[in-house]
Amino acid sequence: MDLLDKILKRLRDVFVACANIILALMLVSNAVNIGWRALVGTAFNPVFPWTVVGFVWLTFLGFYVFVHDRGDVAVDLVTSRLPRVLQRAAGVLAVGVTLTMLVIILATAPRLISSQSDAMDMIGIPRFALGIPLFVSAALVMIVTLRRIPEIWRGPPEHYHVPEGAD
Amino acid sequence: MTGVVVLTSLIGFILLGVPVSFAIPASAFAGFIVAGWGGEWLIVTQQLLDGVNRPTLVALPFFIFAGSLMNRIGLTDRIFNLALAFVGHFRAGLAHVNVVASLIFSGISGSATADLAGLGQIEVQAMRKRGYDHDFAAALTVITSIVGPVVPPSITLIVYAWLSNTSVARLFLAGIIPGLMIGLALMLFIRITAIWRDYPQEPRMTRCQIGTALIEGLPALVAPMIILVAITFGLTTATEAGVLASVYALFLGICYRTVPARQLWSALTETATVSAFIMMIIGGSHVMSWILTFEQVPQAIADTVLPLVESRAAFILMTIALLFVVGFFLEATPSLIILAPLLLPSVDEYGIDRVQFGILAVMTLLTGIATPPVGVGLYVMSGMTRISLERLSFAVLPMLLPVFIAIFLIAYVPELSLWLPNLVMGE
Amino acid sequence: ETWRMSTQASSESFEGQAIDKFAELVETYTDGEIEVRVYPNEQLGKLDTVMDQLGQGVIQVVSTSVALLGRYVEAIDYTSAPFLFEDYEQWSRFMNSELVQGWVSEAEEAGNIEVLGDVTAMPRGSYRVIASETPVASLEDFDGLRVRQWSNDLMVNAWEHLGAEVRILSWSEVYDGLNRGLIQAVTSPIELIEPQKFYEVAPNISRTNEYPQALAFLVNKDTMEGLSPEMQEAVERAHAEASTFMEDLLDANVEEIVTTLESEGATFVDLDLGPVVERMDGFYQELDAAGELPDGFLDAVAAARTE
Ligand code: NA
Ligand code: NA
Numbered sequence: 001m002d003l004l005d006k007i008l009k010r011l012r013d014v015f016v017a018c019a020n021i022i023l024a025l026m027l028v029s030n031a032v033n034i035g036w037r038a039l040v041g042t043a044f045n046p047v048f049p050w051t052v053v054g055f056v057w058l059t060f061l062g063f064y065v066f067v068h069d070r071g072d073v074a075v076d077l078v079t080s081r082l083p084r085v086l087q088r089a090a091g092v093l094a095v096g097v098t099l100t101m102l103v104i105i106l107a108t109a110p111r112l113i114s115s116q117s118d119a120m121d122m123i124g125i126p127r128f129a130l131g132i133p134l135f136v137s138a139a140l141v142m143i144v145t146l147r148r149i150p151e152i153w154r155g156p157p158e159h160y161h162v163p164e165g166a167d
Numbered sequence: 168m169t170g171v172v173v174l175t176s177l178i179g180f181i182l183l184g185v186p187v188s189f190a191i192p193a194s195a196f197a198g199f200i201v202a203g204w205g206g207e208w209l210i211v212t213q214q215l216l217d218g219v220n221r222p223t224l225v226a227l228p229f230f231i232f233a234g235s236l237m238n239r240i241g242l243t244d245r246i247f248n249l250a251l252a253f254v255g256h257f258r259a260g261l262a263h264v265n266v267v268a269s270l271i272f273s274g275i276s277g278s279a280t281a282d283l284a285g286l287g288q289i290e291v292q293a294m295r296k297r298g299y300d301h302d303f304a305a306a307l308t309v310i311t312s313i314v315g316p317v318v319p320p321s322i323t324l325i326v327y328a329w330l331s332n333t334s335v336a337r338l339f340l341a342g343i344i345p346g347l348m349i350g351l352a353l354m355l356f357i358r359i360t361a362i363w364r365d366y367p368q369e370p371r372m373t374r375c376q377i378g379t380a381l382i383e384g385l386p387a388l389v390a391p392m393i394i395l396v397a398i399t400f401g402l403t404t405a406t407e408a409g410v411l412a413s414v415y416a417l418f419l420g421i422c423y424r425t426v427p428a429r430q431l432w433s434a435l436t437e438t439a440t441v442s443a444f445i446m447m448i449i450g451g452s453h454v455m456s457w458i459l460t461f462e463q464v465p466q467a468i469a470d471t472v473l474p475l476v477e478s479r480a481a482f483i484l485m486t487i488a489l490l491f492v493v494g495f496f497l498e499a500t501p502s503l504i505i506l507a508p509l510l511l512p513s514v515d516e517y518g519i520d521r522v523q524f525g526i527l528a529v530m531t532l533l534t535g536i537a538t539p540p541v542g543v544g545l546y547v548m549s550g551m552t553r554i555s556l557e558r559l560s561f562a563v564l565p566m567l568l569p570v571f572i573a574i575f576l577i578a579y580v581p582e583l584s585l586w587l588p589n590l591v592m593g594e
Numbered sequence: 595e596t597w598r599m600s601t602q603a604s605s606e607s608f609e610g611q612a613i614d615k616f617a618e619l620v621e622t623y624t625d626g627e628i629e630v631r632v633y634p635n636e637q638l639g640k641l642d643t644v645m646d647q648l649g650q651g652v653i654q655v656v657s658t659s660v661a662l663l664g665r666y667v668e669a670i671d672y673t674s675a676p677f678l679f680e681d682y683e684q685w686s687r688f689m690n691s692e693l694v695q696g697w698v699s700e701a702e703e704a705g706n707i708e709v710l711g712d713v714t715a716m717p718r719g720s721y722r723v724i725a726s727e728t729p730v731a732s733l734e735d736f737d738g739l740r741v742r743q744w745s746n747d748l749m750v751n752a753w754e755h756l757g758a759e760v761r762i763l764s765w766s767e768v769y770d771g772l773n774r775g776l777i778q779a780v781t782s783p784i785e786l787i788e789p790q791k792f793y794e795v796a797p798n799i800s801r802t803n804e805y806p807q808a809l810a811f812l813v814n815k816d817t818m819e820g821l822s823p824e825m826q827e828a829v830e831r832a833h834a835e836a837s838t839f840m841e842d843l844l845d846a847n848v849e850e851i852v853t854t855l856e857s858e859g860a861t862f863v864d865l866d867l868g869p870v871v872e873r874m875d876g877f878y879q880e881l882d883a884a885g886e887l888p889d890g891f892l893d894a895v896a897a898a899r900t901e
Contacts, residue, residue: 016436016439019435019436019439019443020432020435020436020439023228023232023435023438023439024435026228026229027229027232027410027413027414030229030407030410031410031411031413031414033407034397034402034403034407034410034411037402038402041738041759042759043759043760043761043762045745045750045760045761045762048222048225048406048745048762049745049762051225052220052222052225055219055224055225055227055228055446056216056219056220058228058439058442058443059219059442059443059446059447059450060219060443061439061443062439062440062442062443062444062446063188063443063447065436065439065440065443066440066443066444066447066550067186067188069440071440071444071550072186072187072188072189072444072550073186073187073188073444073546073549073550073556074184074185074186074187074556075181075182075184075187075555075556075557076184076555077182077555077557078182078183078184079182079183079184090183090184091184093183093185094180094183094184094185094186097180097185097189097190097193098185098186098189098193100193100196101189101192101193101196101211104196104208104211104212105211105212105215107208108208108209108211108212108213109212111209112209112212112213112216115209115646115649115650116642116646118665118666119668121744121745121746121747122745122746122747122750122762127642130216130220131212131216134212134215134216204652207650207652209646209650210647210650210652213639213643213646213647214639214643216643217639217640217642217643220640222764223764223766223767325766325769325770326766328769328791329604329766329789329790330604330635332606332789334791334794335769335770335791335794336773336791336794336795400774400775401771401774401775401776401777402776403776404763404767404770404771404776406767457638457639460633460637460638461598461633461638463631501637504635504636504637505637508604508605508606508634508635
């Protein structure tokens with residue numbers, strides 16, 4: 001499955017690039033807006049509403065990135081003390097819960113898109129556009145989660161946080 | 168019933184190792200099923216989106232970026248040296264710096280998460296370099312962030328002013344002394360802890376060393392001042408202040424020639440991942456808060472608890488306990504919106520000043536940032552430092568003691584919050 | 595059955611009191627068959643989301659500004675266009691014109707909702723004002739004035755046309771923004787100046803009659819259609835009576851609000867609205883010429899104004 005991992009990694013890089021560009025645009029446009037207001041006295045009013053859109057997109061793009069990079073926080077206080085069999089059971093349950101949430105997000109996407117087709121104020125694009133990166137990320141997170149099932153079987157549950165000292 | 172299911176499944180999921188950004192919305196979904204909304208999946212996604220789409224939190228990535236950049240250009244070391252020059256010869260000097268830095272920053276931002284994101288990295292790393300326990304440094308950084316929304320400006324206090332029909336100006340003034348008191352209480356705590364834990368105390372610096380540290384550290388001190396001036400003179404909103412901090416950090420990086428493009432890129436990446444993680448948690452909490460509100464769980468708790476008390480002192484005690492417990496699960500602002508209207512009639516009945524009560528309520532709810540299972544501060548710090556959630560929670564636990572001493576003082580000594588607004592604005 | 599009703603208002607506000615009255619009357623008139631549980635203060639979420647939930651039948655009633663139906667039919671945005679009407683009467687005639695009623699029906703269809711009773715039956719406030727640091731007494735005083743608006747193209751363009759320097763700010767940032775001089779003025783219904791404490795930082799208040807606002811009660815269509823005719827009638831009656839209750843409440847209190855504000859140190863400023871309305875006429879003519887306004891809009895406005 002090396003190829004799949006490679007693709008997932010490459011997509012992660014693409015998501016990072018998109019998120020970074022959005023963030024950079026948010027910074028630059030706001031900096032210009034602040035400066036312009038102070039020096040010239042007029043404001044670019046669409047900057048703030050667009051910044052909020054960027055902020056939402058940034059979050060959802062980053063969602064895939066932090067899950068891919070095992071940046072989520074999980075607790076192993078209990079599971080690390082369980083016998084092997086129960087560890088596996090807990091691991092499977094954790095994956096089950098994760099997948100349930102992803103299924104919910106993906107299954108509701110079509111209805112959400114059809115119910116939020118009105119344009120956002122001052123932005124002009126439909127409201128559902130906010131959620132598009134969430135749906136794409138959720139699909140990818142699902143693949144990543146499925147891909148990690150064998151890990152649960154092989155050893156003690158691999159937790160989502162990187163071990164101490166990794167920084 | 169729904170409340171019980173949501174809360175137990177949340178704790179259960181987290182203990183079974185479900186990643187928190189999934190455990191929170193999943194427990195909310197368990198509540199949906201029990202409440203008979205199992206088929207209405209759409210609400211889950213809707214509320215997740217709604218929770219993330221929050222204009223008041225836009226400052227977050229900007230402050231994170233500024234913090235990350237300041238780290239990369241070596242400003243951390245300069246701040247560290249500066250702190251050393253002034254309070255290094257105290258016992259646990261840097262721990263005190265952590266408190267003071269948050270107090271300064273709280274005058275800039277109305278949000279605890281912004282404090283954590285902007286200063287957290289710098290504070291923890293500086294303390295760690297000087298031999299403090301990693302856990303202690305991280306926990307202290309989490310607990311000190313709660314002064315942000317008590318000291319003005321504060322988004323939470325503005326919301327309370329609207330809910331309670333009290334003056335924003337009065338509330339802002341009322342928050343100053345309590346905010347400083349939390350700071351003081353934490354510094355006393357540090358002083359006492361330092362006695363039995365062997366925290367570093369540096370030799371007093373020579374005049375020449377102090378001078379060098381001052382000159383080198385000056386740019387770091389200028390950052391909050393620029394922001395403070397910009398906000399005070401109405402050049403930016405509090406939301407935009409983070410942009411200024413970022414621009415300033417970038418400017419310093421160019422001056423020091425220490426930001427190659429690669430560094431800049433990785434600072435952006437770090438920002439995107441950290442703020443995405445925080446916001447996914449906040450989005451998930453929003454789903455949970457929806458189902459608990461919908462099923463009127465906080466009301467049910469208040470209705471059960473309030474009739475049990477008959478005196479003013481008991482009411483205050485009960486309120487503190489109630490808000491502390493609610494803070495385990497909900498964020499401060501939604502809790503306030505749900506509970507303030509329920510509590511205010513009793514507040515008036517017992518003759519408690521609404522301004523004092525607001526400060527008390529906000530402070531108590533804010534401890535929720537640092538308490539599991541849902542504590543945004545804990546999650547952010549755990550994600551940032553890779554310290555496990557349970558270790559961090561245990562490390563924070565003793566630090567709640569000085570905070571609660573401050574809270575009780577404010578609860579039972581009204582002058583602490585009311586003296587300043589009465590002095591400035593009249594009775 | 596239990597109806598869940600979402601509102602932005604707090605229960606202590608006039609709006610909140612009228613909504614509680616509605617809830618109480620519905621219960622009375624339906625002999626307790628329908629219980630309305632009110633969720634104040636936007637507890638169930640932002641308006642957009644709440645409207646989605648209403649359409650889905652997760653909640654049964656939402657009370658909100660009529661203008662919010664603009665999310666279904668864009669033309670409805672223009673029913674709260676600033677400085678078009680001199681009083682509530684004129685606006686009411688316009689709202690009940692065939693043109694607007696057609697839009698409302700379209701919105702009901704699109705949102706799977708039903709609007710209770712007459713859309714203008716329940717006024718949302720007495721009138722709109724502008725609270726400012728320095729007195730706003732004439733059209734010239736708008737020049738360069740930093741006014742807060744929300745992110746809505748029509749409002750921003752209209753205020754810029756008046757010469758103001760518009761700043762977009764969320765409602766919760768307004769007080770602080772005024773305090774620090776980021777903005778110099780805010781527009782609001784007079785009823786909100788006191789609870790939001792705007793007079794503390796912007797003590798000059800001028801009546802603008804910017805646009806009349808009504809509170810619409812939106813009910814999920816399936817819920818409404820599932821009721822027997824008697825029940826439907828009972829709900830409509832509760833709404834009509836709650837509307838009268840609100841009108842009386844506003845009438846009885848508007849003078850007291852003014853007195854209270856004055857005693858708190860606010861100054862009421864006389865603003866000459868003639869030139870303002872005249873300047874805005876130009877704005878709407880320009881929009882119309884550019885084909886931006888809905889078909890027949892200005893004609894319907896003119897008809898309502900002259901009747
Ligand atoms: Na701190
Ligand atoms: Na603050």
